[in-house]
Amino acid sequence: MDACYQLRDVGFRYAQPWVLEGCSLDVSEGEILGVVGANGSGKTSLLKLMAGLLRPQKGRVCLHGSDVATLPPLEMARLVALVPQESQVLFPFTVGELVLMGRFVHQRGWGWESGDDLRIARHAMRIMEVDHLATRTFQALSGGERHRTVIARALAQHTPILLLDEPTAFLDLKHQIDIYGVLKELNRERHVTVVVVSHDLNLASQYCDRLLLLHEGRPYRTGPPKDVLTVEHLRVTYGCEVLIDAHPATGTPRITLPRAEARPHLISQ
Amino acid sequence: MMGVPILATAPADMSFLPALTARRRVRALTVLVAAALIGVVLCLQYGVERIPLPELARILLAPGAATDSAAGVSPAVIVWEVRLPRLLLAFLVGASLAAVGVALQALLRNPLADPYILGISSGAALGAALALQFGLAWAIGGFTAVQLCAFIFAAATIGVIYRIAVADGRIPVQTLLLAGVIINAILSALILFITSLSDSTSAFRLFFWLMGSLATLGYDGLGALAAIVLVGIGVLCAQGRNLNLLSLGDDPAQGLGLDVERVKRVIFITTALLTGAAVAVSGLIGFVGMIVPHAVRMVLGPDHRLLLPASALVGGTFLAVADTVARSLLAPAELPVGVITALCGGPFFIYLLMSHRKEAIG
Numbered sequence: 001m002d003a004c005y006q007l008r009d010v011g012f013r014y015a016q017p018w019v020l021e022g023c024s025l026d027v028s029e030g031e032i033l034g035v036v037g038a039n040g041s042g043k044t045s046l047l048k049l050m051a052g053l054l055r056p057q058k059g060r061v062c063l064h065g066s067d068v069a070t071l072p073p074l075e076m077a078r079l080v081a082l083v084p085q086e087s088q089v090l091f092p093f094t095v096g097e098l099v100l101m102g103r104f105v106h107q108r109g110w111g112w113e114s115g116d117d118l119r120i121a122r123h124a125m126r127i128m129e130v131d132h133l134a135t136r137t138f139q140a141l142s143g144g145e146r147h148r149t150v151i152a153r154a155l156a157q158h159t160p161i162l163l164l165d166e167p168t169a170f171l172d173l174k175h176q177i178d179i180y181g182v183l184k185e186l187n188r189e190r191h192v193t194v195v196v197v198s199h200d201l202n203l204a205s206q207y208c209d210r211l212l213l214l215h216e217g218r219p220y221r222t223g224p225p226k227d228v229l230t231v232e233h234l235r236v237t238y239g240c241e242v243l244i245d246a247h248p249a250t251g252t253p254r255i256t257l258p259r260a261e262a263r264p265h266l267i268s269q
Numbered sequence: 270m271m272g273v274p275i276l277a278t279a280p281a282d283m284s285f286l287p288a289l290t291a292r293r294r295v296r297a298l299t300v301l302v303a304a305a306l307i308g309v310v311l312c313l314q315y316g317v318e319r320i321p322l323p324e325l326a327r328i329l330l331a332p333g334a335a336t337d338s339a340a341g342v343s344p345a346v347i348v349w350e351v352r353l354p355r356l357l358l359a360f361l362v363g364a365s366l367a368a369v370g371v372a373l374q375a376l377l378r379n380p381l382a383d384p385y386i387l388g389i390s391s392g393a394a395l396g397a398a399l400a401l402q403f404g405l406a407w408a409i410g411g412f413t414a415v416q417l418c419a420f421i422f423a424a425a426t427i428g429v430i431y432r433i434a435v436a437d438g439r440i441p442v443q444t445l446l447l448a449g450v451i452i453n454a455i456l457s458a459l460i461l462f463i464t465s466l467s468d469s470t471s472a473f474r475l476f477f478w479l480m481g482s483l484a485t486l487g488y489d490g491l492g493a494l495a496a497i498v499l500v501g502i503g504v505l506c507a508q509g510r511n512l513n514l515l516s517l518g519d520d521p522a523q524g525l526g527l528d529v530e531r532v533k534r535v536i537f538i539t540t541a542l543l544t545g546a547a548v549a550v551s552g553l554i555g556f557v558g559m560i561v562p563h564a565v566r567m568v569l570g571p572d573h574r575l576l577l578p579a580s581a582l583v584g585g586t587f588l589a590v591a592d593t594v595a596r597s598l599l600a601p602a603e604l605p606v607g608v609i610t611a612l613c614g615g616p617f618f619i620y621l622l623m624s625h626r627k628e629a630i631g
Contacts, residue, residue: 053523087517089517097571153525
């Protein structure tokens with residue numbers, strides 16, 4: 001398998017403390033990589049660096065051998081689609097209009113939609129089950145419907161690489177499983193490379209080929225879920241004691257939270 | 270979701286998106302062009318003296334007859350030399366303000382943005398104030414000294430704001446907005462300073478200039494203005510697809526493939542020049558640049574590929590009609606056109622707001 005992303009000693013900071021430092025990583029073509037770690041461990045920044053939305057102060061982020069910093073946005077968006085954690089839409093665009101914006105890179109000139117654009121956008125809407133909402137405005141949707149609309153837009157972009165930041169946040173159980181099902185299917189049928197940031201360790205464990213565990217802005221462990229998700233690693237990175245056994249159906253590590261202990265005198269000082 | 274195979278294709282019918290059909294776009298623009306033409310012709314009737322439609326038609330269809338006036342001013346001269354240039358000026362200014370309003374609301378991601386928000390208009394006003402204060406009376410190419418000074422100062426202001434807001438090739442939207450607000454404040458203070466030094470005559474003239482008026486531009490000036498306005502609005506219309514993405518925010522737009530910083534530069538410079546040109550020839554006419562984009566967006570939706578040309582047409586027609594009302598209502602006295610734009614546009618906007626609220630409730 002060829003390397004698709006190569007990160008070499010990447011460092012990034014907004015102000016003083018480094019958000020990411022000494023981060024090296026290879027992402028192979030056609031794999032599903034999960035990025036996990038505690039709050040503030042640099043997961044979202046890593047994804048934005050890979051999408052070219054942030055520029056590293058140290059090191060290089062390379063995509064197919066060329067530095068992401070030098071790729072023009074149009075070329076970048078033909079290769080990579082990003083699903084951000086949250087989306088805001090100021091004007092009353094409809095779901096259909098928003099999903100069609102995913103076709104931007106494939107349109108020319110004044111850019112009225114072609115038959116292909118409509119077909120592909122509609123198909124993406126069906127996959128994400130938002131086709132019945134096509135004429136509704138984004139503001140009128142629930143959190144989960146909004147999120148599915150944004151994912152549909154990324155699917156309509158038709159890129160060989162998908163980056164997703166918390167794709168299952170706001171989603172109910174069925175839609176959580178469905179999203180990962182879609183990612184798996186895209187990966188198998190179209191060989192789409194997927195990098196997904198997740199707080200849900202169980203979903204990541206079940207669906208990802210490989211996990212990257214970040215700790216304080218540095219890669220802590222990389223490897224198959226069973227090597228990364230251990231009681232010791234999670235104690236160090238998340239600072240809590242979890243229970244781990246095997247998923248009864250898939251055999252992948254299953255994480256169970258410990259009993260929440262009351263913390264006396266914490267609130268009433 | 271899993272019921273839908275990833276590789277299958279869906280039929281390409283547009284029924285799921287009625288807002289996007291080509292027929293709807295063409296119909297909307299055709300209606301607006303027709304409304305603009307009819308509006309302008311109807312407005313030509315009104316003024317100090319009413320010219321009935323049959324006579325107006327005769328005058329319009331035989332332009333050669335304009336010169337053979339006997340005693341007094343013939344209706345033909347009134348139509349061709351007084352009313353038509355003024356209506357065309359009103360149309361060009363209204364179209365510019367509305368188009369600029371649409372583009373700036375998307376660029377700044379602020380529905381309250383209007384053409385005067387970035388301080389370009391204050392620059393123009395300072396130029397006009399200085400020209401009035403020093404009593405400059407020359408004219409070049411159909412433009413008065415006041416108009417030319419206003420435009421030159423507007424252009425200089427654009428340079429200053431650009432210099433403040435641009436940091437290594439990027440224009441952060443919040444910085445741009447703040448730079449505009451601050452420049453606005455500084456320039457307003459300078460205008461007040463000049464006014465406080467000047468005698469009551471030039472202060473009064475400046476006051477009227479600031480209220481906005483469409484009285485003064487001949488065909489020479491109109492030609493040059495039309496060229497600027499058509500190119501400017503053309504450039505903005507060509508950015509329609511880009512504006513759609515830009516309105517989502519810098520990061521999402523770039524993620525979808527937009528060269529965000531290049532587009533922002535194009536939009537800023539084009540809207541600034543259009544604003545400078547419009548304010549230089551007409552002063553500060555309020556309301557058109559903020560309310561027309563809103564009203565058109567409520568009816569036709571937010572897609573800038575349709576919203577921009579449609580707003581330009583509506584803005585032009587609206588200001589042409591408003592100016593006709595302003596000069597005929599109390600003829601021969603003339604009301605400031607800004608009074609009419611606010612008094613007509615405001616209630617109409619409230620009506621749109623309330624009917625949409627009802628729709629939203631059910």
